[in-house]
Amino acid sequence: MARILVGTCGWTDRALLASGWYPSGHRDAEGRLRHYATRFPVVEADSPYYALPDERTSCQWRDRTPPGFRFDVKAFSLLTGHPTRPSALPPDLRAHPRDASLRQEVWTRYARALTPLRASGRLGTLVFQYPPSLGPGPAAEAFIRTARDRARDWPFAVEFRDPAWWHPDRARRTSAFLTDLDATAVAVDTPQGLPTSLPPTAPVTTARLSVIRFHGRSRHWGTGTKEDRFRHAYTPTELSEWLPRIRTLAAATEEIHILFNNCCGDAAVRAAETMRGLLAAQLPHQRTTGRHVPT
Template sequence: MGDILVGTCSWTDPALVRSGWYPKGQRDAEGRLRYYAERFPVVEADASYYALPQERVSRLWAERTPDGFTFDVKAFSLLTGHPTRTAVMPDGLPPDAGDDGVLDAVWARFAEAVAPLRDTGRLGSVLFQFPPWFRPGPRAEQMLARTARRTEGWPVAVEFRHPDWWRPGQAEATCARLADLGMAAVAVDMAQGLPASIPPVTPVGDPRLAVVRFHGRNTSWGRGSKEDRFRHTYDDDELSGWLPRLRELAGQVERVHVLFNNCCGDASVRAAERMSELLREARSSV
């Protein structure tokens, strides 16, 4: 049975910092991470999607967390085909994804930045969350193949946001392709019945890792502000409903990362705390 690690998709989200979850005296950058790492074994670093991470910062993360702590690092927007602002590009390079020279420079900077986490055994995965318009087909296949070549030797997890990847008739092929590329599959919990809803599947692409990201069940997904999209408080029934599925995943892979992305106030950390409690209770009752 693989390990199930529970955490959140950020420890620096402004709403979380304002919520009061961090105690006085531990609200600076170092204090927040140390406090978080005392309570959870895994976290997703999402700031690296918005701007290229820095090697110096990753080294500090490694120094401020205990052995065994795990970071999932979200891939920079340009590397997943998302629009990217010139202001966050290195050395004034244009955000032209069709320019191999620009991509070479960005990939090199990203690899340099995550090296301290890899070197200290703290890198759980690099999360490639592809955009909603990234759908199955030849162009997507080429992008996945290029990503696999660029990340050879890295732990990689892939989240598809176009529902066709996990539709009946396509899901098996999606799992098989991720397995061929050595990439872990990301399952999601989200509101169902929307045009952009990802089916509630728990795929396995890599026997080393599976990731489940809990986005909340707000029906404003795909529109409105960040607060609108992610505002959701998970109740015990919603969390308990996942316990058999998480145990099933843990029976197929070495590790399962369970990450809460309902990032409004302290909702994500409270859900992660409660999910951890429910998992402990389930283990003790076996």
């Protein structure tokens, strides 16, 4: 029986802070995470995508959350082939050629920083989100395999942004490739009918973990500002479309992480709460955890 954890992609979004979701007395950095962890048992940490994390921050995240809480941590942009500003790198690496040796050194520091989360059992998975420019093919597969080899002992999840990876003619090969890597295929919810739309495909590629990320259904997906791309308030009907897929995943994996990346304001936390209620009603025999109650 799968353990289903519901949460959001981040807990420090500026619009969430302004929404009033955090109560008085819980609006500083420590208070926000401690409060979030009483409401949800999993969160995605996206700040390591923008800058290399440090061990002190990981220790703080560990100490401010209860045992059993999970962090899914996004990979640093350089590791996934995204454009990376020199200022995002440590000063001693900024003049280094953008080559495999730099990625190896960046990975070493990234992994060292996250070791406290991993050692405490709080690391859910690393999330390697690849850019739309990384289309399927031998070169892309080699790039991903090299990343997996660096992280060979770590939980590893892959989200593609080029829909060609999940085209019906390619989907079976993509699933087999990720299975061979022991990498979780990240399922996504996005608007449909656009050139950049991703299909709501939810294959099982590891028995350990499945991940679903809900990005909203804005018609501006793939264009405009972050707020334009991800602004959406999910309805119960929209979320219910995923229940049969979640049921299938639950029969084949040990744990499922359902994460909401829609904005703005408190839209993500409200969607997570709605999904938790739907799961409790429709999958009553599953271990659905939307709120962690400290003992």
